[in-house]
Amino acid sequence: MFYAIGLGLADEKDVSVKGLEIIKRAERVYLEAYTAVLLVEKEVLEAYYGREVIIADREMVESSSDEILEGADKVDIAFLVVGDPFSATTHTDFIIRAREKNIQTRILPNASILTGVGCTGLSLYNFGQTVSMVFFTDNWKPASYYDRVKENVALGLHTLVLLDIKVKEPNLESLARGRIVYEPPRFMTVAQCAQQMIETEEEKGEGICSKDRLAVGVARVGADDQEIVAGTLEQLAEADLGKPLHSLVLIGKRMHDMEKDYVREYAVDKKVFDDIFARDYHQS
Structure with missing residues (x-):
C-alpha cells in the first residue's frame, strides 16, 4: 500500500495517531520537501517517529517516482506531506502514477494553510480562488x-496568497557551465508579497491591489510562535513577522462585521483599519 500522509502545519506532533502508526510500520518513509516545509528539522521527525526519513526533493518526486513507488504493491510505503496531501496538485499526480501501476493507495488528511488560515478570524466560506506569488526578478x-484576484474582488471574496519558497534551486549560471550548485533556501515574506502586489497594481492600475487595500499577514500558522498582523498592503509591506513560513490574505469587501471585529485586534493601526473598513468594506 502507498500511503500519502498529511503532517499538519507546524511540527512533528501534528501528525495523526493513525498516520504515526503507519509511519512506524512502513518499509520506507519519504518526506516531500519542496512544496512546503515543516518548522522542525528532519532529525526531529526521525527522533519522534523512531524511523529513518528519506528526503524527497523536487527532482526525486518528478523524475524518480518509480524509485519511491518500488515495492508498494507488496509492502507499505509512507509518503509524508506537509499540510494536507491534496493541497498541492503534485501529490494528485503522484497518486495517479501509483494507480497506473495497480498500487493500492490511501490518503490520510491533515490541516493545511487552506484551513489553518481561519486563525485570522476570516470565514472560510468567504474565500475565493487561492493564488500563488513567486519571487520577482x-x-x-x-x-x-x-486576474484571479480580480475575479475574487468582483465577488467581494477574500484571497489567500501562498508565498514562494525556493528549496534546492540550482544556480543558473553554474548550470550553464555544466556544474550543479544549489542556491541557499529562500522563503518569501509577507512584506515582500505585499510590495510585489503594490508593484503589480502600479502596472495594472485597476485598483485590485492598491496600497490602501486591507490584508492580513500570517506566519508559522499552528506553531507556538504563530504571528498575525492586519493592515493595508502598504503597512504590511513594512511588517516583520519573523521566520518562515508566511502567507497573506487580501480581504474581500463582503467582510462581515464579526470578521472585522476579530481581525481588528491584529491591526497595525486600528484607526486606519476602522476608517478604511467604514469607507470601503462595511456592509449595510
Whole structure:
C-alpha cells in the first residue's frame, strides 16, 4: 500500500495517531520537501517517529517516482506531506502514477494553510480562488495571479496568497557551465508579497491591489510562535513577522462585521483599519 500522509502545519506532533502508526510500520518513509516545509528539522521527525526519513526533493518526486513507488504493491510505503496531501496538485499526480501501476493507495488528511488560515478570524466560506506569488526578478515579474484576484474582488471574496519558497534551486549560471550548485533556501515574506502586489497594481492600475487595500499577514500558522498582523498592503509591506513560513490574505469587501471585529485586534493601526473598513468594506 502507498500511503500519502498529511503532517499538519507546524511540527512533528501534528501528525495523526493513525498516520504515526503507519509511519512506524512502513518499509520506507519519504518526506516531500519542496512544496512546503515543516518548522522542525528532519532529525526531529526521525527522533519522534523512531524511523529513518528519506528526503524527497523536487527532482526525486518528478523524475524518480518509480524509485519511491518500488515495492508498494507488496509492502507499505509512507509518503509524508506537509499540510494536507491534496493541497498541492503534485501529490494528485503522484497518486495517479501509483494507480497506473495497480498500487493500492490511501490518503490520510491533515490541516493545511487552506484551513489553518481561519486563525485570522476570516470565514472560510468567504474565500475565493487561492493564488500563488513567486519571487520577482529584475526582468521577470509575472502578474497572472492578478486576474484571479480580480475575479475574487468582483465577488467581494477574500484571497489567500501562498508565498514562494525556493528549496534546492540550482544556480543558473553554474548550470550553464555544466556544474550543479544549489542556491541557499529562500522563503518569501509577507512584506515582500505585499510590495510585489503594490508593484503589480502600479502596472495594472485597476485598483485590485492598491496600497490602501486591507490584508492580513500570517506566519508559522499552528506553531507556538504563530504571528498575525492586519493592515493595508502598504503597512504590511513594512511588517516583520519573523521566520518562515508566511502567507497573506487580501480581504474581500463582503467582510462581515464579526470578521472585522476579530481581525481588528491584529491591526497595525486600528484607526486606519476602522476608517478604511467604514469607507470601503462595511456592509449595510
